[in-house]
Amino acid sequence: MFLDTPSLHLDPLWDLSAAYAADPRPERLNLIIGVYRDESGASPVMPSVLAAEARLLARAPSKEYLGLSGNTGFNAAVTGLLLGEEELVARATAVQTVAGTGALRLLAELLATTGPGRTVYLGTPSYVNHLAILRAARLNVVEYPVSRDGVLDAEAVLAVARTARRGDAILLQGCCHNPTGLSMPGPLWDELAAVMAVRGVVPFVDQAYFGLGDGLEEDLAGMRRMLRVVPEAVVAVSGSKAWGLYSERTGCAIVLTEGRERGEYARGVLEVTARADYSQPPAHGALIVAEILGDPGLRAQWRAELEEMRLRLTGLREGLADALAAGPGGAAFAALREQRGMFLRLPLAPGQMDRLREEHAVYGIPSGRISLAGVPTARIQDLADSIAAVADPALIGASRA
Numbered sequence: 001m002f003l004d005t006p007s008l009h010l011d012p013l014w015d016l017s018a019a020y021a022a023d024p025r026p027e028r029l030n031l032i033i034g035v036y037r038d039e040s041g042a043s044p045v046m047p048s049v050l051a052a053e054a055r056l057l058a059r060a061p062s063k064e065y066l067g068l069s070g071n072t073g074f075n076a077a078v079t080g081l082l083l084g085e086e087e088l089v090a091r092a093t094a095v096q097t098v099a100g101t102g103a104l105r106l107l108a109e110l111l112a113t114t115g116p117g118r119t120v121y122l123g124t125p126s127y128v129n130h131l132a133i134l135r136a137a138r139l140n141v142v143e144y145p146v147s148r149d150g151v152l153d154a155e156a157v158l159a160v161a162r163t164a165r166r167g168d169a170i171l172l173q174g175c176c177h178n179p180t181g182l183s184m185p186g187p188l189w190d191e192l193a194a195v196m197a198v199r200g201v202v203p204f205v206d207q208a209y210f211g212l213g214d215g216l217e218e219d220l221a222g223m224r225r226m227l228r229v230v231p232e233a234v235v236a237v238s239g240s241k242a243w244g245l246y247s248e249r250t251g252c253a254i255v256l257t258e259g260r261e262r263g264e265y266a267r268g269v270l271e272v273t274a275r276a277d278y279s280q281p282p283a284h285g286a287l288i289v290a291e292i293l294g295d296p297g298l299r300a301q302w303r304a305e306l307e308e309m310r311l312r313l314t315g316l317r318e319g320l321a322d323a324l325a326a327g328p329g330g331a332a333f334a335a336l337r338e339q340r341g342m343f344l345r346l347p348l349a350p351g352q353m354d355r356l357r358e359e360h361a362v363y364g365i366p367s368g369r370i371s372l373a374g375v376p377t378a379r380i381q382d383l384a385d386s387i388a389a390v391a392d393p394a395l396i397g398a399s400r401a
């Protein structure tokens, strides 16, 4: 046997998805994974994406190898969209990546390569893959609780910034935090930026849900405020949610540096890392995004479609919060209205999430997170009733991060 068999830690999300697929109950609800769904439960292809694909098909772009930075037009367009202003763009360099995960991984490698012994601070709970990605790059990771009873603990983030060593990094989700649904308010970005700039602590920003919280510009505003103040930063961008390009693995790693030379060096590290991992990113998703962002008409259409998705999520959240508030233990659910984006984090313990699945065919994940877009509007009251049925008032909100 060439294989040792150490224990594996696979994300429970995939086991739950398999259990959902095998569940014969017709009323079952799939609220497991962060994928946008329409009223019929389908994950639709955005019309702006279809229009871009039709143009690409007509133009039949060559499938020749790309350079190691991938599609440079895509990199420039995404950098412009995310950073929004010339002064920030001028400090940035970018490479196309294999989706948001690939961007996180390449940037983690950059931090590990350029700062041996560097620590990355990770607020918990967080996106389940963050810890695995940081560890895979052999970074020291220090976890700290970033929310308490469903409320963002601003003091905890600031305390980390005040104690981190020069060169350490803090991983921050740009908006619509997965899994808590919390977005950091503008003044907290400012305060954090000021501390990090003085102490030389590096922001490692993960942008996966922009456009799905308070609006595209609003969702990016906090990060931009921070980037104006800190000298250097790294930003991982996922194209999966905002363009619905989940399986096209579309993303971008952006690095802001002091001076062009440092930027070129950082890009070199990212390219060397990519070259040894997969050589070049896949072309199709980036071509679509570049086509959309490069054409004013398509760009406006995409923004309107993104806004439509956002409004559906907001409506579902409000509807569920209203229905839960009207039921038993209603006050315990008040914080849900403050959450943003694709997810909603219920104040339920893992055992209650198990009951939700076993007794009511509602599939969320053990941390209490449900993916809102999986709920058809007509099923909101059903869902609220199921949640209320498993929510032992004595346990609601008990010692939750």
Ligand SMILES: Cc1ncc(COP(=O)(O)O)c(C=O)c1O
Pocket: 034, 098, 099, 100, 101, 102, 127, 173, 178, 206, 207, 208, 238, 239, 240, 241, 246, 250, 251
């Ligand atoms: C916070 C966060 N970052 C990054 C990602 C990675 O997304 P992808 O690799 O599909 O672009 C996800 C996916 O769910 C996420 O929730």
